[in-house]
Amino acid sequence: MRIILAPMEGLVDAPIRETLTKVGGIDRCVTEFIRVTHGMLPPRIFYKYAPELYSQSLTQVGTPVAVQLLGSDPEMMGRHGLRAVELGAAQVDINFGCPAKTVNKHKGGCVLMREPELMYEIASAVRKAVPAEVPVTAKMRLGYDDRSMGVACGQALEAAGASEIVIHARSKVDGYKPPAYWEEVARVREAVSAHVIANGEIWTVADYWRCREVSGCADVMIGRGLIARPDLARKIKASQQGDEVADMTWPEAVLLVREYAEVLQGWLEDRYVTGRIKQWMNFLRQGFPEAEAIWQDARKIREVAPMLACLEQKMPLSRSAVRAA
Structure with a gap:
């Protein structure tokens, strides 16, 4: 069981990653996305979003932090993946899940799920550019217009060399409205050999166990649930041992x-x-x-x-x- 803190744009910055990882139970964090366009970004941009690069890509308590990139140009994404590693990144993550209109309008994030072939080209370019020992991972949704593209996009990312795929259990059109379609995550998990991590609508310990049962994923990414209850990861970990810990006051x-x-x-x-x-x-x-x-x-x-x-x-x-x- 691993619990990953989700990269929430404009909120989950380095200070809040430090704060929440000190509470306990979080196994990994992912930065807010670094937007890749047509020119090479200077190192200061990487350090702005991921100051943990100065500390072996670890928070103060030793929790690993992955650097996330967002963009649609395969060559530039590959070059920025390599730059991230040169600056100290121990994992490069690719964002195919952001539903924001401004991001999607500029062909970034979830809108790319309309084009599994392009997702493959982007992930493949990053995988080829980054040293073999550095994991390349990705986050996506179940689709853009509907939830029909999950399997095709998951298979494209697997073929490109992504070792892990986080799946937010909704489409772009679904937004963040309940429910989370964990059963659709299970369909993707069964169709790929890459490791699949479930994301979406985990607010309580009971939600975690229900997600695990339906999706088949022991590992989860949690965003809003951990911001609302900073001790949620710690409580989930305790529940695995049959223990209960007092709620944070x-x-x-x-x-x-x-x-x-x-x-x-x-x-x-x-x-x-x-x-x-x-x-x-x-x-x-x-x-x-x-x-x-x-x-x-x-x-x-x-x-x-x-x-x-x-x-x-x-x-x-x-x-x-x-x-x-």
Whole structure:
């Protein structure tokens, strides 16, 4: 069983990867995608999205981080895959799953699932450019217009040399609306020999076990569920041993947000830091009633100190008193 933190654009940056991997249970992370177009990107772009390149592609607690690329030009994707490895990447991942309109409009992400042949050319180019010992992996959905392209695209990626394929169990048209079609992931898994990892709609320990039963995938990628409940991976791992661990408390969650904010303040203005905190809080509302209770007040705040004070409104009196002391 492996649990991978999903690459959520604009949210799962390096500081939040550090924060969540410290909680435990996460086996690997993937960066937000690096957009590849027609010119070679300078090293600073790679380091911006993956500062872990300075540390052997590991977070502070030793969790591996893969560098993800997005683009439609096979030659340039291959060249950028090699550049990522030269800069220290231990795994190169290719994004065929992003459903964003602006990305798809410029022929990136999920829209490429309309063309399995092009997916093959892109993945093959990266695989040929990258040293054999470095894994090349991919993330996709079940299709663009519908869920009919999963098997064809999975087979194209396997033929190109992708060693692992993460499948978000929806099409682009499905967006993020429930349900996740885990049974369709099973169809792809049965049609390829590459390792398949299931993704989509895992919010609880019970969801993990249901996904595993239906998809046949022991390994999963989790995005929104881990942002909403930072201890979810840890709880899933414990459940494999038949153990139960206590739920993370709101004061513990606030401490994580505080640590995250302190890191962000080192390189962003307050208004951008509070923006990132609000994005995280919007998911925490699903995992913690305390977050929901203060959301209307928190969303209006633009400075960090008042934002953190707002979060602590719903902490038990004893914890607040200790912090005040």
